[in-house]
Amino acid sequence: MSQADIRKVKSSVDKNVGNRVKIRANRGRHKIDITEGVISETYPSIFLVEVENKLDDTVQTVSFSYTDVLTKDVQMQLI
Incomplete structure (x- = not known):
């Protein structure tokens, strides 16, 4: 895992700010x-995702690191 790989993931996430993901x-x-x-x-090392709780209409912010995406501990799909 190199810095170039992390930069690729970060730029991909940057392009999709505001988009809905699963x-x-x-x-x-x-x-x-x-x-x-x-x-x-x-x-620089994390990104935030706002998740809505449908039971009580609250919004929770969850953070993930770009390395989690590279190691496939976190998988994202655009909706």
């Missing part, structure tokens, strides 16, 4: 979270 996150020990949200902000 995220499949491997949380370890056979725990997998599948959520949908909107990419809200990007930073």
Whole structure:
């Protein structure tokens, strides 16, 4: 995993700020979270996704790192 690979992932996420994504996150020990949200902000090593809770209409902000995307611990798909 090189810095160039991380920059490619970051630029791809930067281009999709404001777009809706489906995220499949491997949380370890056979725990997998599948959520949908909107990419809200990007930073040098992480990006933020706003996820709506449909039960009580609250918005939760979740952060992911670009290295998680490279190692496939986090998989994203545009909706």
